[in-house]
Every structure is written in C-alpha cells, then in structure tokens.
Amino acid sequence: MGVEQSVDQREDIRFEDIYLSYFSKMKHFAQEYVILEEDAENIVQDVFTELWEKREILSMPVNLIAYLFTTIKNKCLNHLRHKMIVQETANQLQEEYIITLRMNLNSLEVFDQNIFSEQDIEKIITRALNTLSPKCKEIFIMSKIEGKKQKQIAEELNISINTVETQIGIAYKKLRVELKNYLPLFIFLLSF
Structure with a gap:
C-alpha cells in the first residue's frame, strides 16, 4: 500500500x-x-x-x-x-x-403605388379572400380581421383549435399565392 x-x-x-x-x-x-x-x-x-x-x-x-x-x-x-x-x-x-x-427590395420597387386607394386595396383583398373555402374564409376573417383568439373561434364555431390552426395555415398558403404580386399587401393582411 x-x-x-x-x-x-x-x-x-x-x-x-x-x-x-x-x-x-x-x-x-x-x-x-x-x-x-x-x-x-x-x-x-x-x-x-x-x-x-x-x-x-x-x-x-x-x-x-x-x-x-x-x-x-x-x-x-x-x-x-x-x-x-x-x-x-x-x-x-x-x-x-x-x-x-x-x-x-425588388418586391417593393415594383409594387404599384397606385393600388393604394382604399377601394383598390379592398377589391384585391376581397378577391383573394374569395378564393378561400367559405369555412376557411370565415375562420381567417375572425382571426386576422376581427382579431379573435383561436380558442374563441373554436368555441364560437364549435370546432377544435387544431381545425382553426389548420384552416389559418391553408388560408396563408392560398393568400400568399393570390397576393404574390402584392407582397406588401399580403404582409399587411397578416399583421392584423
């Protein structure tokens, strides 16, 4: 040792x-x-x-x-x-x-400033929203335009929160395609 x-x-x-x-x-x-x-x-x-x-x-x-x-x-x-x-x-x-x-930068440079009249913006957004299914459109409007929380939307429409999330995701994808020439409008729409 x-x-x-x-x-x-x-x-x-x-x-x-x-x-x-x-x-x-x-x-x-x-x-x-x-x-x-x-x-x-x-x-x-x-x-x-x-x-x-x-x-x-x-x-x-x-x-x-x-x-x-x-x-x-x-x-x-x-x-x-x-x-x-x-x-x-x-x-x-x-x-x-x-x-x-x-x-x-390119998107903003080519973005047509003339569409910024209220009627034109409203027409473009309405046309884009009308490409969504009725339920998808309703959920998207409740969420992004009315500012309701997903839980509240789910309760009002008697659907799951998962369904609300899925429909909002579908709306984002479709609106991105519909508003591809109006990227600032798409961003504006999502910021509600």
Whole structure:
C-alpha cells in the first residue's frame, strides 16, 4: 500500500513538473493555429486534463513531447474543422438573408403605388379572400380581421383549435399565392 502511494506521489510531482514546463509552450503552439488565445488555452487545458486522468502513462517509456504535440495538433484540427463548419453555416444563413432582402427590395420597387386607394386595396383583398373555402374564409376573417383568439373561434364555431390552426395555415398558403404580386399587401393582411 505504501509503495502505491509513493508511485502516485511521484506521478503527481512528475505531472506538475510537466504542466509547469510545457503548458505555455504548448499554448503558444496551439495559438499559432487556432489564433485566439482563449481557444488555445482551452485546448491545452483539455490535453493536460486528459493527461492527468491517464497519468499512469507518465511512468511508461513514452516520448512525452511527441505525445503532447500530437494530441494538441489533433485537438487543433478538430477545433478548426468545427470553426469552419460554423462559419460556413453562418455564411450560408447570411447569403439567404441577403437573398431575402433583395427579394423584398425588388418586391417593393415594383409594387404599384397606385393600388393604394382604399377601394383598390379592398377589391384585391376581397378577391383573394374569395378564393378561400367559405369555412376557411370565415375562420381567417375572425382571426386576422376581427382579431379573435383561436380558442374563441373554436368555441364560437364549435370546432377544435387544431381545425382553426389548420384552416389559418391553408388560408396563408392560398393568400400568399393570390397576393404574390402584392407582397406588401399580403404582409399587411397578416399583421392584423
């Protein structure tokens, strides 16, 4: 039992010496690749935590410097791969956002300002609403124009909330198609 403790103590002392001797060098190495000091520090800290958990290898004939560099290199590779995936996803979302902005800009630029008389807007909306089935139209008007909650609509019409949600979804899809040339009107209609 006493021999085991002295082996553990020797491993602890050896680990501490290794940590003090190599941490800053390994951090500098990692930072050359991952750029941010915080990321480099986290990577090296992870490597030393793993080394602490497997400190029995310190008593084996292992090329410690090669082990540390290889482990840090692999963690840096994983870190950089992850960062690239995150950045590519962000770039893709940014591209989609720019496309949406461009479509909205184009839609507003070609939108005919002359239709903004009350009678014209009313005609366009009425024509679009008339493409809906009677029940769908009634539910949509109660929800978006009269401002009633879905629960209230369900109770008044004696139908389920799920039916109300489904009919509103159907109305959105049909109205989007009917008002595709009047995107601002469609948005306006949905904002009630």
